[in-house]
Amino acid sequence: FDDTSSAAPGMNSQGFYTPAYNMAGPSNDMQGGPGVNNLFADPMASAAMMYGSSLANQGKDMVNKEINRFMSVNKLKYFFAVDTRYVLKKLMILMFPYTHQDWEVRYHRDTPLTPRQDVNAPDLYIPTMAFITYILLAGMALGIQKRFSPEVLGLCASTALVWIIIEVLVMLLSLYLLTVHSDLSTFDLIAYSGYKYVGMIFTVLCGLMFGSDGYYVALAWSSCALMFFIVRSLKMKILPSISSDSMGMGSNSKPQLRLYITVATAVFQPIIIYWLTSHLVR
Amino acid sequence: MAFTLYSLIQAAILCINAVAVLHEERFLSKIGWGVDQSVGGFGDEPGIKVQLMNLIRSVRTVMRGACFFLLRIFSHLTVSG
Numbered sequence: 001f002d003d004t005s006s007a008a009p010g011m012n013s014q015g016f017y018t019p020a021y022n023m024a025g026p027s028n029d030m031q032g033g034p035g036v037n038n039l040f041a042d043p044m045a046s047a048a049m050m051y052g053s054s055l056a057n058q059g060k061d062m063v064n065k066e067i068n069r070f071m072s073v074n075k076l077k078y079f080f081a082v083d084t085r086y087v088l089k090k091l092m093i094l095m096f097p098y099t100h101q102d103w104e105v106r107y108h109r110d111t112p113l114t115p116r117q118d119v120n121a122p123d124l125y126i127p128t129m130a131f132i133t134y135i136l137l138a139g140m141a142l143g144i145q146k147r148f149s150p151e152v153l154g155l156c157a158s159t160a161l162v163w164i165i166i167e168v169l170v171m172l173l174s175l176y177l178l179t180v181h182s183d184l185s186t187f188d189l190i191a192y193s194g195y196k197y198v199g200m201i202f203t204v205l206c207g208l209m210f211g212s213d214g215y216y217v218a219l220a221w222s223s224c225a226l227m228f229f230i231v232r233s234l235k236m237k238i239l240p241s242i243s244s245d246s247m248g249m250g251s252n253s254k255p256q257l258r259l260y261i262t263v264a265t266a267v268f269q270p271i272i273i274y275w276l277t278s279h280l281v282r
Numbered sequence: 283m284a285f286t287l288y289s290l291i292q293a294a295i296l297c298i299n300a301v302a303v304l305h306e307e308r309f310l311s312k313i314g315w316g317v318d319q320s321v322g323g324f325g326d327e328p329g330i331k332v333q334l335m336n337l338i339r340s341v342r343t344v345m346r347g348a349c350f351f352l353l354r355i356f357s358h359l360t361v362s363g
Contacts, residue, residue: 155286162285177333257330 079124079187081114089119090126094198095222097229103236120233124187127194134160134197137204141280144208160197163272167193171265175238178257182237192230196269199226200277207281215281223270230266238262295357301338302345310338 067073093100106118115123138156142148168189175182199222207215238258304310345353 158287159285162287162290165290177330177337 075185075187076124078112078114079122079191081116082123082125083116086115086119086123087126090115090123091198093119094126094195094229095202095225097225097232100232103232105236122188122191122233124191124194127191127197130197130201131160131194134201134204137201138280141204141208160276163276164190164193167268167272171261174261178261184237188237192233192265195229196226196273199223199269200273203273204277204280207277212281215277219270219274219277223273226269226273227266230269231262234262234265295353298341298345299353299357301341304338304342306339306342310335 064073103120105120106113112118113121115121115125135153135157139148139153142152168186171189171193172186175184202222203215203218206218210217238261
């Protein structure tokens with residue numbers, strides 16, 4: 001897809017993966033700037049600088065190659081190609097999905113559109129930000145109740161992360177066992193599992209501001225909204241099978257099983273929201 | 283229920299170990315889950331039981347290959363720690 005902002009995120013992602021190597025580069029340049037006359041006069045220093053920069057480039061290429069073996073950075077970039085308008089609309093849909101009409105993910109010559117151009121596309125920016133915000137909010141809530149300590153923050157973060165991993169693995173396993181040939185990749189599932197953090201943040205905030213009653217009201221509201229959102233989004237991807245290898249019949253496996261997967265995923269969300277937030281709001 | 287990443291890895295290793303030690307002849311054939319009883323499911327309707335049996339067999343094959351020693355070492359470390 002057209003990654004129009006590939007200059008900035010590209011360098012950022014490479015800079016993230018190779019912080020040590022990139023820091024060698026600019027510092028060499030900064031030393032070369034004011035002392036450029038001295039460098040040209042001193043062949044040893046200029047040779048050392050060139051050797052250092054070539055070594056840094058080699059290291060950067062090697063690290064990129066290794067990273068690309070495990071996960072394709074291009075596919076990851078697709079999930080982070082968002083803009084402000086998309087984020088605002090998506091957050092509104094997550095909290096109030098009942099008026100959204102068209103849930104199809106639009107394609108453009110066989111590749112799915114980026115989140116910038118299509119509001120229904122899943123992204124990883126909102127789940128990542130929501131996860132970090134949730135951890136900070138949990139720390140704040142525990143601090144208000146005077147139960148805070150730095151270990152608790154790490155414990156909360158790893159608990160939430162473990163639940164995401166479990167949910168994504170269970171979803172992958174059930175999709176594999178029922179031979180559902182959908183185009184849901186691992187990152188899509190991570191994105192859809194991460195959307196519940198937005199509901200969790202809303203619930204915890206209401207619980208902190210309005211007490212126990214506000215917590216339960218917000219829990220009910222965000223659970224219903226999230227369940228609706230998940231069912232409508234996954235229905236498009238799992239239930240109709242446009243597989244070209246079947247003999248023109250409908251789905252490969254029984255459609256009830258696919259419906260059970262969708263509904264089970266949706267029902268799992270409020271349970272997790274309650275589990276991960278109830279200890280924060282007493 | 284506070285999970286850590288460490289306990290997740292422990293649980294995953296124990297589960298994979300449990301799936302890998304299901305013996306083909308002594309146990310799976312007795313309850314009709316042997317892989318030799320699943321042929322004939324060609325076409326586009328493998329069914330969930332056949333998928334499960336294939337999954338068990340592939341876990342066992344992978345475990346008997348490279349991961350056998352890795353898992354043994356790791357489980358010794360985690361169970362004792």
